[in-house]
Amino acid sequence: MANIIEAKGLTRKYQDGDSITSAVNNVSISLPEGESIAIIGTSGSGKTTLLQLLGGLDYPTSGEVFVDGKSLNSLNDNELSHFRNKTIGFVFQFFHLQDYLTAKENVALPMIIAGKDSETAYLRAEKLLEQVGLSHRVNHTPKKMSGGEMQRVAIARALANEPKIIMADEPTGNLDKANAKNVLEVLDHIAESGVSVLMITHDEQMSHRYQHVLHLDKGNIKQKGVK
Amino acid sequence: MKFSYINKINLKKLKLYRGKSLFLIIPITLLMMLGILVSSQSANIISASEEAILGTAKEQSRLIELSSVQTAGGPGANEGFMRIIRGGSSDYKAGDLETVKTINNVESASLNVAVPIDLAVSGDLASGMEVSIGGIKGLNENLAALYTDQDFDYVEGEPIPIILNANSLAYQFEDWQGRDEVTIDFTQARGQRGMGENIEEVQSSLPFKTEALDYEKDDLVGSVITIEFGGLADVQTFEQEFTGSGILFRKLTDEQIQTAENERAEAIDKYWDYEKIKEPISYQFVVAGVLEADTNFSTYIPEQFANKLVKEYIQNQLDARNDTTITTDDLNSVYTGMTFDGLELGGSGGGTIGGFGAVGGVGGMMRAPATGAGLNVEVDAAEELQDTYAIPGLVIETEREEGDTDAFRSQMLGSSGEVIGIYENTSVYEEAVKTSDTMLIKINNTENRSQVVKDLNDLGFAYQDLNDLEVFAELQSTLNNVTTVLTISFIILSAIIIVLTMGKFVSESKKEIGVFRAIGATKRDIKQLFMSQAIMYTLIGYLFGAALGILLVLLIAKPVQLWFDGFIKNTIEETFAVVQNTSAGTFTGIDWQMFGIYTALLIVIAAVVSIIPATRASNVSPVQAISNE
Numbered sequence: 081m082a083n084i085i086e087a088k089g090l091t092r093k094y095q096d097g098d099s100i101t102s103a104v105n106n107v108s109i110s111l112p113e114g115e116s117i118a119i120i121g122t123s124g125s126g127k128t129t130l131l132q133l134l135g136g137l138d139y140p141t142s143g144e145v146f147v148d149g150k151s152l153n154s155l156n157d158n159e160l161s162h163f164r165n166k167t168i169g170f171v172f173q174f175f176h177l178q179d180y181l182t183a184k185e186n187v188a189l190p191m192i193i194a195g196k197d198s199e200t201a202y203l204r205a206e207k208l209l210e211q212v213g214l215s216h217r218v219n220h221t222p223k224k225m226s227g228g229e230m231q232r233v234a235i236a237r238a239l240a241n242e243p244k245i246i247m248a249d250e251p252t253g254n255l256d257k258a259n260a261k262n263v264l265e266v267l268d269h270i271a272e273s274g275v276s277v278l279m280i281t282h283d284e285q286m287s288h289r290y291q292h293v294l295h296l297d298k299g300n301i302k303q304k305g306v307k
Numbered sequence: 308m309k310f311s312y313i314n315k316i317n318l319k320k321l322k323l324y325r326g327k328s329l330f331l332i333i334p335i336t337l338l339m340m341l342g343i344l345v346s347s348q349s350a351n352i353i354s355a356s357e358e359a360i361l362g363t364a365k366e367q368s369r370l371i372e373l374s375s376v377q378t379a380g381g382p383g384a385n386e387g388f389m390r391i392i393r394g395g396s397s398d399y400k401a402g403d404l405e406t407v408k409t410i411n412n413v414e415s416a417s418l419n420v421a422v423p424i425d426l427a428v429s430g431d432l433a434s435g436m437e438v439s440i441g442g443i444k445g446l447n448e449n450l451a452a453l454y455t456d457q458d459f460d461y462v463e464g465e466p467i468p469i470i471l472n473a474n475s476l477a478y479q480f481e482d483w484q485g486r487d488e489v490t491i492d493f494t495q496a497r498g499q500r501g502m503g504e505n506i507e508e509v510q511s512s513l514p515f516k517t518e519a520l521d522y523e524k525d526d527l528v529g530s531v532i533t534i535e536f537g538g539l540a541d542v543q544t545f546e547q548e549f550t551g552s553g554i555l556f557r558k559l560t561d562e563q564i565q566t567a568e569n570e571r572a573e574a575i576d577k578y579w580d581y582e583k584i585k586e587p588i589s590y591q592f593v594v595a596g597v598l599e600a601d602t603n604f605s606t607y608i609p610e611q612f613a614n615k616l617v618k619e620y621i622q623n624q625l626d627a628r629n630d631t632t633i634t635t636d637d638l639n640s641v642y643t644g645m646t647f648d649g650l651e652l653g654g655s656g657g658g659t660i661g662g663f664g665a666v667g668g669v670g671g672m673m674r675a676p677a678t679g680a681g682l683n684v685e686v687d688a689a690e691e692l693q694d695t696y697a698i699p700g701l702v703i704e705t706e707r708e709e710g711d712t713d714a715f716r717s718q719m720l721g722s723s724g725e726v727i728g729i730y731e732n733t734s735v736y737e738e739a740v741k742t743s744d745t746m747l748i749k750i751n752n753t754e755n756r757s758q759v760v761k762d763l764n765d766l767g768f769a770y771q772d773l774n775d776l777e778v779f780a781e782l783q784s785t786l787n788n789v790t791t792v793l794t795i796s797f798i799i800l801s802a803i804i805i806v807l808t809m810g811k812f813v814s815e816s817k818k819e820i821g822v823f824r825a826i827g828a829t830k831r832d833i834k835q836l837f838m839s840q841a842i843m844y845t846l847i848g849y850l851f852g853a854a855l856g857i858l859l860v861l862l863i864a865k866p867v868q869l870w871f872d873g874f875i876k877n878t879i880e881e882t883f884a885v886v887q888n889t890s891a892g893t894f895t896g897i898d899w900q901m902f903g904i905y906t907a908l909l910i911v912i913a914a915v916v917s918i919i920p921a922t923r924a925s926n927v928s929p930v931q932a933i934s935n936e
Contacts, residue, residue, distance in 0.1 A: 137825060137929040158829050164929075165827020176822040180323040181316075190826045193308050237826070 082149060084245050084276045085111040085134055090143035092129050092299075103129035105299040106143070111292060113148075113244065116277040118286050121296035127280045128249055130296065134278065135168055135247045136160050148244050165194050169238025169275075171248035171267075175230040177222040183209055183233045184218045190240040201240075208236035212266055228259025235266055245276040252281075264289065308832045310839070317840045321847075327815075331808040331841070332848040335801065339852025339905060340859065342797050346901035347860045348867055349786040349793075351894045355871060356783060368753045369414075370453040371760065373407075373746040373768050375399055398742035403768075407748055410762045412755040417447035418743040419605065422613050424536050424620050426587070431532040433520055436478040440471070440534055442605045445613030450747040454607055455596035457528070461609035466531050466593035470607040473599040476520035481544065483514045483558055492553040514545070514556055524597050531593050537620050538587025542567040583627040588619060605745070618733040625732065782874075790901070794908075801845075801909060802916045809841045809920035813927075820924050821931030830925035837924045841917030842910070849909050857897055864894035 092104040104126045111117050121127040132138040134145055136152045145152045148167050155163055164170075169190075177186045187205035192198060209218055212232040222230050231251055238246050248267060252260035268289065271277045279290060287293040287305070295303035321328050375398055399418055407416045422443040432438040451459035451470075459468045483489065491509055544564055548555045559567065572581045592608070608616070750759050756772070763770050813820070820833055828836075871894070 132930050135825075158831075161824065161827050161829040164825065170825050172822075176818065178316075178819060178822070180319040185319075189823075192312050193823075193827045193832065195309070198312060241827075 082113050083110045083146070084113040084115075084148055085109055085117075085278070086146035087134060088144050090130070090133055090140045090145065092126075092133055092138065093141045102299050104133060104140070107296075107299075107301055108143075109134070109294060111276060111278070114274045114276060115292060116271045116279070116290040117292035117294060118279045118281060118290040119294045119296060120281055120284060120287060121302075122282055124298070125296040126299035127282075127296050129299075131247055131249055131278065131280050135170060136164050165190055166241050167244050169235075169240070169243040169246040171231070171234050171238050171246060171251045173250040173253040175222070175227070175234045175254075177230055177233055177237070179222045182219045182221055183214060183225070183236075186222070186233055187236045187240055190237060194241055204240065205236070208239055209233065211239075212236045226259065227255050228262055231255060231259070231263050232266060235263070235270070239270065239275075243275065245278060246270055247278045247280075249280045250282070251279070252283075308828060308835070310835065313832075313835050313839045314843065316836065317843050320840070321843070327812070328844055328847075330811065331804065331844040332851070334804045334808075335845050335848025335909070336852040336855065338797060338801055338804070339849050339909065340856040341852075342793060342905045343853060343856025343897065343902055344859045344863075345793050346790050346905070347856070347896060347898040348863070348894065349790050350898035350901065351860075351864075351867070351896045352871060353783055353786050354896070355893045368756060369750045370450055371748040371750065371756070371763070371770060372453055373399070373748065373763065373770055375744045398744050399746045400742050404746065406766060407746065407763070407768070410759055410766070412751050412759055414749045414751040415447070415449060416746060416748045417450055417610065418741060419444040419446055419607070419745040419747060420610075420613070420741040420743045422608070422617055424617065426538065426540060427534055427536050428587075429532050429534045431530075432476065432522070432527075433478050436480065436518075438476060438478045438520055440606050441475040442472060443613075444605045444607055444743070444745070445610035446470070446607035447610045447747060450749055451595075451607070451609075453747065454598060457595040459595055459609055461612040466591040467612050468595035468609060469532075469534075469592040470596040470598060471527070471594055472604055472606045473522075473597055474604050475606060476522065476597075477517050478520065479515060479517050481514050482516050486514070487558045489514050489556045490550065490553055491556070492550075494552045514558075522597070524599070527597055528594050531591055533589050533591050535587035535589040536616065537623065539571075539585045542571055578629060578631050578633055579624070579627045580629065584624060588623050590616070614736070617736045621733045621736060794901075794904070797905060798908060798912060801912050805841055805845060805913055805916050806919050809837060809917055810923065812840065813837060813920045813924040816924070817927050817931045820927040821929050824927065824929035833925040833927070834918075834921040837921035838914065838917045841921070842913045845909060845913035849906065853902070853906075860897055861895050864892075867894045 087107060087109045090104055090107045090109075091102060093100050093102050107130060109117070119127045119130060129138070133140050134147065136145070136147065136155070139153065147163070150163060150167075152160065152163070177183075178189070181189065184202055184205045187208050188198065188201035191201035191204060206215070206218055209215055212235055214229060214232055214236070217225060217229060217233070222233070225233070231254075235246075235251075238248075246267065251267065252263055255263060264286075267277055267279070271290075277290070279286065291307045293303075293305040293307075294301060295305075401418075404416055404418055407413060422445060424443070427440040427443060428437040429440060430437050446454065446459070448459050448461065451468075454470045455468070457468065459470075461467055489512060491512055493509075542564060543559075545556050545558050546563075548557065575581045575584060598605075748759070748763075750756055760770055760772050823833060823836070824830075
């Protein structure tokens, strides 16, 4: 089976005044298509930097990333944008919904960016919201929703363009236990449906939910595991 | 991303972040409003000065009014009074006219000869009151632009144009306040009070009142009025007596008035048909202008008509004459220092071809004052002030000068001279040497004005240009500068406002930009998103500003007009007695040209300068989206 993610020797260094720090240091990962991975680490372990490199949001200082068989290093900014739009769905800790758009419009946004007409986009957005249990919130703006609901809208948005992989950065970090559980269940469903999930978390407990686990510490791989 | 959806997003942002969007919308609104307001009113003032002032003044600036009276009279001063003060000796004569005509670039020149008819009244100006029209002068039709912007040609059979003078638009009436006698005691004047207060008190005690005519210039101009010339005024209805410390005015009884009327009829009947001479001749005039400056006290009628009027007036009087020869004895009874038929005449004389009426005196204002060149026929030596009448056709030569064929002086008080005849026809006026205290000069070209003024001064004609046109040129240049400065400020300010506020929006939207970029928006999408926002908000500001600007232009039209009229009054009217009226409509005009320029500028500026913040926005890294700060 082909790998959805293939990263080799990823390094990301930052200039910090006179000194150079490595946020990610020589990390290599392989994740077969349809499988999921939890990247676990404490604060400052470099897990978010790694997600940025794997998600095509940032370029590595050295090393190479392949997502769905495409070398992200070889794509220019424009091509990378289109690639992210089609192949990757992001879920952020702070949801990052546009508060001037309704739940439906937020979910439809990646489709609109992809050039779909708004009617088609809204229809699919409504279906996705139904899938995450928010059919009653279709026309509500984020301000009227709970954190859990907002995160489920964000997940629906991540699914908009039928991505191959969902990259979630501490998606439960801002939620209470019940909502966190709910969100994780939704993500589990997604994983079960064959979409890969890359979960960034500091919560060791989560490792058991995913086939692959990668422990990061100070930018280096501390431990790799496969179920 | 489709452009329509980008606009939809920005509209939704506008709806939610109304307060924030006002940071851009309000300054643009104010800028646009100010732009339209200032440019429109500047354009309106410029066009008002061009059309209303320079349009008039351009023609007027080719005209110069020379005045031999160099002291401006105050309100209420009248032509006759001015003439007494200077004695008429400095009046311009035919020789002066010829001298002026020799000056280079003088196209034509004309004397404004006073019409020697003093009893001219109109009953159409104040209801129930007769307003006497004083200081009538003939005005050359080609030179009338200095006083009116209306047609001033005399066309037989049509109402004759007349330029009235506000200084003489007053009517008199008697107000005895139930008394039969009024004593004015001059010893009551008190030193601690000002002279003005003392005069005011005397005036308020007098049974004769003068009321200034209350008129609307706009209504008066264009109206048709009838003016009666000559004839006889009602006989004086009172008598006065010097008391030593003042004057006593006593109302006459109906019987006494009738007696006075009979005495007058008897005196006049000796040489004229009384009933015929009593009837004035009347003409219809159309008011072509009203002079309101306090430096000019003349009423103007077309020169061509003035000649006709005087001749008809003389003819009317000559027609009323009977065959009785006026004797030298009668002449002798009223003149001194003058001779006729080789005999020295006694008494004091009038100077013009006269109308009938009482000579001057305190009570004279209720009668037709005789400034006529005529012989005053004394009816009763004891009541000389009230009962002397002038004889038409009497020609007095005074200060005869070389080149003068016959003398005809519009001189009120002539203490010396020679009565050279009593004319039997109207040629007396044609042959007379005409003089005037004003002379109108037309220059062939405005540019030569200062040179002509210099040449006039060199030839001894006092004239000082007030350079009003320069004031207007300055005003126009200032307003043009204002518009230029405004346009440049408009460009700079709108650019700064858009760059700064959009820059602020971009800084505050980094997360949003990051999310858009993370979920696939390209740099181009982000650029379009912010450029569209800048243009949309600018256009909203533009629409509000344009509407408010237009509204304000309309609202302040009247105050601007008032200011403008005041400005004209304080400047150009001092040299040019008449300027075209401005209407409030002149100041409601919108400068559509500048409106279009501002619209185009604003759209171009918004599109161009918004590239700066929009490019900054597009360079925001998608990493921003997932930074958890």
